[in-house]
Amino acid sequence: MPRHKGDHDARRRDVSAAVWRVLAAHGFGGLTLRAVATEMGATTGLLTHYFPSKKDLVAHALTLLDERRAGRPDRPAPDGLGALRAMLLDILPSTPRAAADNRIWVGSWDAALADPDLAAGHAARYAGSRERIRQHVRTAQSLGELPPADPDDVAAAVQSFALGLIVQALFAPDEFPPERQTRLLDGYLATLAGDR
Amino acid sequence: MPRHKGDHDARRRDVSAAVWRVLAAHGFGGLTLRAVATEMGATTGLLTHYFPSKKDLVAHALTLLDERRAGRPDRPAPDGLGALRAMLLDILPSTPRAAADNRIWVGSWDAALADPDLAAGHAARYAGSRERIRQHVRTAQSLGELPPADPDDVAAAVQSFALGLIVQALFAPDEFPPERQTRLLDGYLATLAGDR
Structure with a gap:
């Protein structure tokens, strides 16, 4: 039918x-x-x-x-640190649509923390995201773009930075316009790489 | 009466x-x-x-x-980077009580993003927190513990790292036990300082 x-x-x-x-x-x-x-x-x-x-x-x-996120084309980028940067730029709330999506993700945390099934779904999402970051970190390390360090810890740190920047930008969009988000991200990646 | x-x-x-x-x-x-x-x-x-x-x-x-946060005694710490580290350790969900408080803060973001007055309150809270971080950063810079860099950007980056680590630890407490939170924080501060 x-x-x-x-x-x-x-x-x-x-x-x-x-x-x-x-x-x-x-x-x-x-x-x-x-x-x-x-x-x-x-x-x-x-x-x-x-x-x-x-x-x-x-x-x-x-x-x-x-589905919205999976349906977005990847930003073309070289492997390693460039791919990591492109992935993070796609996540940050630097366009109205990305801000709207992030507002909903951040808003979902309250309901998710109150429900074991939803919490498990979020935990799996963030673990998957850390795994994608970790792969970029390993490639960047093999290319000599990042110093050797535990890739799991580096991935967790990178994800921390991105999530916290999203939250701050949602509450203070005037203080965190897209160009400052990019500058902060590039500054963070530079400290990770050890060039400052 | x-x-x-x-x-x-x-x-x-x-x-x-x-x-x-x-x-x-x-x-x-x-x-x-x-x-x-x-x-x-x-x-x-x-x-x-x-x-x-x-x-x-x-x-x-x-x-x-x-009020709960303001009522907690400060952890004794030297000025500069040590004070910044102590401030951040106090925020991270490394005790059951700190996890419970953070769960409520994170949960409040949904309601706050849906209401202009609550959002303004949160924006002011996070601006105040960045200002306290900035003061520690400036002291650390004057002591030579941190390299010269825009203290506002460093403060925003530090706050990003802390907020995002809180969110991840709430969803995956087993992957982010207190000792790993501390290790990630120390690793982050070391990259900021340029010692790795």
């Missing part, structure tokens, strides 16, 4: 768009079945057909973010 | 304790007047006498955290 399946998918896309609008306006704390239903002009009953609980809505919102 | 004032203060302390318990169990997303009233065995009506809206509750919870 392809037609019915298509309707279902189209309706899930409508729901997704409404979830985005609610998150942008009110954050995860304001993400309720009722708020999404109101945003769509639908009933809560219809919505629960697609998402039985608030937790399903939150999980769906996070899946959307994963 | 000192007696009446005392009753009021005692009741506010009861409310505060209930707010803590709700936050620890459910995060800011679960912080509702009804949840706090239930936790206290009181009516929502009584609670609204002290906190007319959810926003007042959130603001009160953040004030409690500020």
Whole structure:
């Protein structure tokens, strides 16, 4: 029954768009079945057909973010330190869209820390991100761009720097315009490389 | 009427304790007047006498955290890099209490990013924290412990590192036990200083 399946998918896309609008306006704390239903002009009953609980809505919102990120083309970059820099520039909130995505990621931490399943999902996401950073670090070390040091620790440090810069830039966008974000990132990578 | 004032203060302390318990169990997303009233065995009506809206509750919870932090004695430390290290060790989630406090700070970001007044409060808190870091950085530079570099940028970078490490440690406490947090911090300060 392809037609019915298509309707279902189209309706899930409508729901997704409404979830985005609610998150942008009110954050995860304001993400309720009722708020999404109101945003769509639908009933809560219809919505629960697609998402039985608030937790399903939150999980769906996070899946959307994963898909958005995975769907973005990689910035062309050389291997090693250049690839690491490109990866981090893609994460930082230096465009309105990246700021909106990051605002939702940061906003999801409260709900995730209160729910073991969501927390495990986030822990896995950040472990995966550290693993990608670690691969770039190892390549950079093999190219002599970074000094030898435990790549796991370097990856954890790099991710710390990026996450904390995101949080500060979201709260103080005027103090952290895109060019300062880039300057701070380049300064950090230079200290890691030992050139200052 | 000192007696009446005392009753009021005692009741506010009861409310505060209930707010803590709700936050620890459910995060800011679960912080509702009804949840706090239930936790206290009181009516929502009584609670609204002290906190007319959810926003007042959130603001009160953040004030409690500020007071807890301000009430902690400073770790004795020399000036400069040692003082910076001591300040950061006090922030990191390396004890159960520090982890609980950080969990609440991180959880508050969702609500704060959805509300201009709360966001302004957080922006001011982080600006104040960067200013304290900057003073330590300037002292460390004057002592020759850190190379000359824009102290504002160094302070923003240090705060980035600390905030991001907090977030990762909250989601993956087993991968970021206290001794690894300390090692990562010391590694970061060493790269800043240029000794590796």
